[in-house]
Amino acid sequence: MPAPGLLTVLAQWVMLSAGWRRLVLAYGAGALGALAMPPFGALPALVVALCAAVWLLDGATTGRGEWRTLRTAGLIGWAWGFGYLTAGLWWLGSAFLVEADEFAWALPLGVIGLPAVLGLFYGVGFALARLIWSPGAGRIFALAFGLSTSEWLRGHLFTGFPWNTLGMALGQNLWLMQTAAGIGLYGLTLLAVLVAAAPATLATGGTGAARLGPSLAAGLVLAATALSGAARLPAGPDATVAGIRLRLVQPNLNQDAKFRPENREDILDRYIELSDRAAAPDRSGLADVTHVIWPESAFPFLIQRDPAALARIAAALPPGKQLITGAARADTAAEGERPHFFNSILTLAAGPKLGDAYDKVHLVPFGEYLPGILDATLRALHVRQFVSIPGGFTPGDRARQRILSVPGLPAIAATICYEAIFPGAIVPETNPNEPPPVPGLILNLTNDAWFGDTPGPRQHFAQARLRAVEEGLPLVRDANTGISAVVDAHGRITASLPLGVEGVLDADLPVRLEQRTVYARFGDAPFWLLLGLTLALAVAARRGSA
Template sequence: MSRTEAMPATMAAPGLFALVAQGVMLSAGWRRLALAYGAGAVGALAMPPFGALPALVVALCVAVWLLDGATTGRGRWQTLRKAGLIGWAWGFGYLTAGLWWLGSAFLVEADEFAWALPLGVIGLPAVLGLFYGVGFALARLVWSPGAGRIFALAFGLSTCEWLRGHLFTGFPWNTLGMALGQNLWLMQSAAGIGLYGLTLLAVLVAAAPATFATGATLRARLGPSLAAGFVLAAMAFHGLTRLPEGPDATVPGIRLRLVQPNLNQDVKFRPENRADILDRYIELSDRAAAPDRSGLTDVTHVIWPESAFPFLIQRDPDALARIAAALPPGKHLITGAARADTPPEVGRPHFFNSILTLAAGPKLGDTYDKVHLVPFGEYLPAFLDASLRALHIRQFVAVPGGFTPGDRAHQRILSVPGLPPIAATICYEAIFPGAIVPEASPNGPPPVPGLILNLTNDAWFGDTPGPRQHFAQARLRAVEEGLPLVRDANTGISAVVDAHGRITASLPLGVEGVLDADLPVRLEQRTVYARFGDAPFWLLLGLTLLLAIAARRRVA
């Protein structure tokens, strides 16, 4: 079969656009991979903080044309292999351009970790790009000319994004659905279909204009784009009508103070700074957010970010006493902190990345231990642990033996006097859709939470897109679950977000300050996503696959 014969039968549209599409289809070798890599990199501009949806249109239209040209005369396996290689290059470019800021973490302790910077900035995207290779191969498996191939691509990419978010501990950062999930009106659909449902719609919408360059008739060229425009308009209208006219009500008797100390990462974890760091937290906590208020008289709960101390606060009576003295009676502190526990059967301490609660006394209250730890950041994967330790390589957070994850099977709601039940998350736990509210409890089903709490430390990544992407993803969890989000970050972005995803108060990235805010109420009715999880997504994915198969059979 010649390369001309391999082109879609719909390649009849005139004009420059069609010539560009044809040039992409006819590309070969390194040029084809370079086009795929570049297209993926352009697509990263659709992610926060840029939010350029047209960039995803460019990226996915090129993806469609590259897959159009993936046909070979040497059998289906060779075609799928070529499609998978194209997908890997596309994903490699997308993730390199979207995750380059990870390199900042390797420079915090450059003397120990700078050598590994290429592994994070290039190696991780190269490995994760394999998911997109699988997605492109799945799409090519049910490929057909015309609009049917748009459904095929949506099926393949949505499947690979779900796999990327779940396999090998999962890493759903910058899932394609975030192209829609950062717009207030469009994100409202996540209350029904979640992030992966948004991903499927994002691919359908952004890839549809590819047919404009390849359709044989005006209807074939314009129809998919018009349908995509209708989908976007319907989503925007749904979002507009779902949003209340006024602000959400707030929970009576609760006033929160979020403390954002803006500590540099190279200072934050040095034990010699322990006294100064504690002084800074206490001073900020007593600082009024408005000139007409004073101290802690107007607030009920003070919140400090993840890993607030370079020491084990639970084992430091003097530090606990100082905090207790700063808390008036009836006030409560919620703080991130490392904690240690020594199981009798082990005899050595286990360390946890935790949320601790304290009251005047001092009295330690309920705790939450981080369940979803960061590989290489908070622990070394078991299959590499011995080898890496032999080379004197440790995880970023210098804890003997690494952190121990909380008990996933018995993950529980955090209880703090004066607050509704809390769905607690630490750092990047907030990027996992469907994993915010625990499904099990030692005492049966957990209570329905009244808020999502996210304590984080984004100082690792400086003033880059990373912290902004992190906040955008945490914000979408509020819409999915129908719960307000309270987020306290060391360097920002700290914010309170209502259950519709509206930011009611915030502190920007890279500033020191305090934020006083009321707590918005949760939605009276649980969202469809909160009740059924990814079930609506799977239904949409199945329908998309059926439409792709039907289109393929029509032209067989």
């Protein structure tokens, strides 16, 4: 009998690990897998991480019954997910240091506590995979089913947090991301797990086709996905909408100064000066632009209640120009009641005249509000959300969520901050009695200054960019500190400003796709069909091995 190869020896060592050593291996494998996410994009890191996951699950059997085996698999999955999320989300700690005197004590809760809790989803995924586990290639389908299901759950339960979903390993590459137009982010996740976990059989897949077949199939699938994506891309740039010239203003304001009321005049001066700044030597002021865009939460005051500030802005806008800006706004409260505050997008024209508005629907827990079940307790302990608004922000009415209407622009699918990371939630659901107009672009206003020069803002942009491909709509993204960009409906960046610079970006608006994408029409339905097929293949393999 020939001596086992080095890869086989390594796989056996991983499978035979137990106790704390097994959990450390799982944690380390997950942490390595985070390198496949933006901005690194190291897909081989996910291959190593998921092959290790397969071998760890191979060794999860305890010999003491199915329940104990599932519990062991779940613990391995939790450790793997804990490592993956700790390595991928460590930059969240930056937000706790913006107002360190108030929030530094909670830094471990964000950097360690949140990944530890979210790691439970991966524990569920690993347990589901182990429930339908089998020898050979069948277990690759089992892992893909379990992890894809758990990633979908992570993106939807308890308000959802689909940040760095595994499918982003493919969703950041221009050719590979084109598949999202059909199957969305969660379909990419299923594909990514199948492709990245397949080489595990090189060490434990028997001989001949059983050993090489899954890896060869994975390579062919990945190549076919890339080639079909390349074929989908037009040879030239997308056409642009006639008569529209956008100016995106990136002020690069530090977060620790952004919301101080004493800075209000300086901040307003900065926005007005930047808005009138030429973006190229052959252009002057606002003469060549039709719409000016400012980022999320532009002001440390309620601009809607400040006639002097509104007048200054309107005076800086030539006739016919429109301003789109992020801003906090408050509704009119009844006597004796506290007003509700909203994180909003407001529109303004010369006059001054406020136009249409959008209120953020999907708020950030602990960042913009305290979850209801914890609100009273945390306030009694004098703990508040990061954004210092009395009582926190109120979400917009999801049932009445509207397309933003701005003169001179197509209908806008508006998003604020991390609303852009939720696939399938960009365009409001159609009301049969009052169908909204089909949007012509996605607008994302955000403020990533909380996270400094870390992977966080780059990950945020990559995820927003994928929404353009899924929906077949151009993306216009204006960020306080960057990355500000215009992206066409195929995910190609047509103009951008890098992270951490002050500047303005003048750009034309690319057209939307003539035909709605499969994902825009059917949402996650193709993903569920593929997930069902994956489950059927995993179950058939398990029965065949019984």
